[in-house]
Amino acid sequence: MEFEEVFNCSLQFEDPTTSQLIEAIDGNYAATITLVVATILSIITFVVFMEGEVFVCRKIASRRKVQLSFIMGIYPVFSTTSLISLYVPRASLVARFSAQVYLSVSLLQFVMLITGYFKTRDNMRRLLKGSILPLGSPPLLIFASCCLPKIPITEGNLLQIVRIIKAAVLQVAVLKPILWFVATVLWTNGSYKPGKIGLHEPFIFFQIASLLSTLIALNGIIILFRLCKEPLKNFKITPKFFTVQLALVLTTTQSILIAILISANVITCRYPFSARMRGSYIDNLLTVVEMFFFNIMATIWYRRLEGNIDPEDQLRRRYYAQLSSTYKVDPAIQIAMGDETDVMTSLTTSETSSRTLDNNSNEGKIVLNGVELNGKGTNGYHQTKDLENGSTEI
Structure with missing residues (x-):
């Protein structure tokens, strides 16, 4: 039959079409149930993201709202692209390319979010002055932590350090999309074969370059996090950093580990899937499940006012909420119309x-x-x- 030829183990690097895939898994209840579960998880991830997006757009200030939206979108984007790869195997590389481009931009938005919590450069200098910058941070420089110096933060070197950290993250936002674009072009030419490891195969070199770029960006984010952890403790940046770090590490290293397992014959050909296709399916399924749980954690910490607005603004919102409950006046209208003084005067006059x-x-x-x-x-x-x-x- 046609689908038996398509999924022959000797054809390790040929992806079937969607119709061939559906024909092959017809009657395979395990594969069908797996696709249905992955679809449900991906839909739930997207719905939860949309609910959180509506909340953020209504409650958070404009610039911070955009940054939070980009970061929260990491998880539904990876979940959706992985689901597309499950149903359309031949679109796997294009889908992964799109997700990696989005992730690179979101990392830069995360750095801008952290620095934006300081509001002004003067405030950043005041809060970070006297802090110690640990150069020996994981993952790249952890083994050299005993040799590298710890730099004290001063008003003169603070902005330069922040620029270096932003440059470390910016390079991944530029380099990874270029790498994936070149890989897609080579794939259309038949030169790039995902999952095939060898000295003359471009896959391993692209993956190593992508991994190094990711580790450099991650190292810059970790340094920034360790530097800002204490001054920005009111903004709850620890769990926010944790969710972004997990998504960054797993989406980069997971495919490399699965490719190594395929080369070591740990993941073998099993009808109706070839070894490489089984590895790709395992990678995409794991990504859908991981993004489902990561999205829940991200929603808990990003979809909230506490930790995402300034403490002064939060106190003012609580004050107007109390006035609203007493006088049945919308606090958003009071703030928008600038009636704070009038409302307070009205309250005093009514009492006296x-x-x-x-x-x-x-x-x-x-x-x-x-x-x-x-x-x-x-x-x-x-x-x-x-x-x-x-x-x-x-």
Whole structure:
């Protein structure tokens, strides 16, 4: 039959079309259930992301909103591209290329988010002045930590250090898309065979270059994180860094490890999949499952006001929320219209203009705007009426 020839173990580097794949797994309940579960997980990941995106767009300031949206989008993008690779095996390289380009841009957005938490350069200098920059940070320089010096942060070298860290992350945003673009061009020519390891195969060289670029960027992000961890503890950057780091490391190293397992015959040909296709399916399935859990963790820490807005802004929002619950006024409208002073004045006037009347005696007492009015019988009545009519005489 046709699909038996397509999935022959001797054809290690030929991907089937979608119709051939569906024909091959027809009756294979394990493969069908696996595809259905992967589809459900990917849909849930996308729905959770969209809900968090709506929350961020409504509650967070404009520039920070864009940065948070890029970072939160890492997980549904990888989940969706991996799902596409499961259904359309021949689009696997193009889908992975698109996901890696998005990841590279998101890493730069993450660095901009961390530095943006300081709000101004002067504030950054004030908070980081006197800190120690550990050059011996994982993953690249951890073994040289005993030899490398620790640089004290001063006002003169702070901006230069931040520029170097941004450059370390920027290189992955430029280099990895170029690498994947060249790999896609070679793949269309038949020269690039994903998963095939050999001295004359471009796959291993592209993967090593991509891994080194990723490790350099990761090293810069770790240095930035260790430098800003204490000054920015109110912004909860530790779990945010953890979710981004996991996504970066796993998406880069996982495919290399699976390729090594294929070369070592740990992952072998098993009908209806060749060894390379089984490895690709395992990689994409793991990515879908991993992104499902990573997206949940990212939603917990990115989809919230605490840790994503400035403490002063958070206190002000709580203040207006209390006013809103008392006077039924939308706090967003108060902030947008600049009615903070008017609302506070109204609150003070309402409290000082309270009236008390003693109904248990014949003597009436009225307190109006801090002025105590006393009267008996008709005199008290006329005093009250004069005030109501706007008269200044008592």
